[in-house]
Amino acid sequence: MYIYFITGLPSTNSGNDTILVKVDRHTKRAQFIPIVSKNTAQQLAAFFVKQSAKEHGLLLVCATIFGTKLKMASAHVQRTEGQVERINKILASYLRHYVSRFRNDWDNQIALAEFAYSRQYQSTIQMSPFRVDLGFEPRFPIDSHLTDVSDLSNRFSSRSKTKFARAASKGAFGC
Structure with a gap:
């Protein structure tokens, strides 16, 4: 699983200014979670465990058993993980089209962006992330x-x- 933050976004009416992005390496399914950047490391860790435990509990055990690698990624540099950069571009494009001109409601649009991304065909897995993860394509x-x-x-x-x-x-x- 890849986890990264998109920071430096305009603050929304809800106070969110960062997107926590989780990507399952195998299903290619991504989650875009709006958060506040002022959270402490402990708050973020508790939030992540709470979010992941209900959906990917086994992955936490696997990460503990097999170890994890921390790779720092820079913007627009694909040396670390090209998939991360591709998802960033897709998300940025979606938000650019659907966020209001005041740019303070992107957190209201993020769930639809995640849904649209997960319905897209991925050539590496020969189907959409939803099809791999759920076994079917949820409908709009x-x-x-x-x-x-x-x-x-x-x-x-x-x-x-x-x-x-x-x-x-x-x-x-x-x-």
Whole structure:
């Protein structure tokens, strides 16, 4: 699991100014958690254990058994972990498009950014992080209101053929 912080963000109405990013190396699933940068190391450790224990309890045991490596990453340098940089770019792009012009509501948009990222196809695992982690693709609420265009085309085509066949059998075309 990779853990890193995106700092130096504008403070939101809730007081958040940092994003704690957790990325599962195997599923590629990321979590974007808005936090306050003034938290102490003890507060952050308690927060992380609380968040991870409910979702990845076994990983904490594995990290204790096999040891961990601390690698410091610099912005825009892919020597440490290219995946981290790619996720940063995706998250920055998403927030740039959906955050208000006052830039004080990014923490309200972060859950949707995480959801959108986890639904994206990842070439390294040949599916989305959601599919690997959950076994299915969660849907946006709007997905239930949208219909596949090919499905509409097939329905229209079959209705047209049926109407045409009825009209032909009644001699509507003068045949």
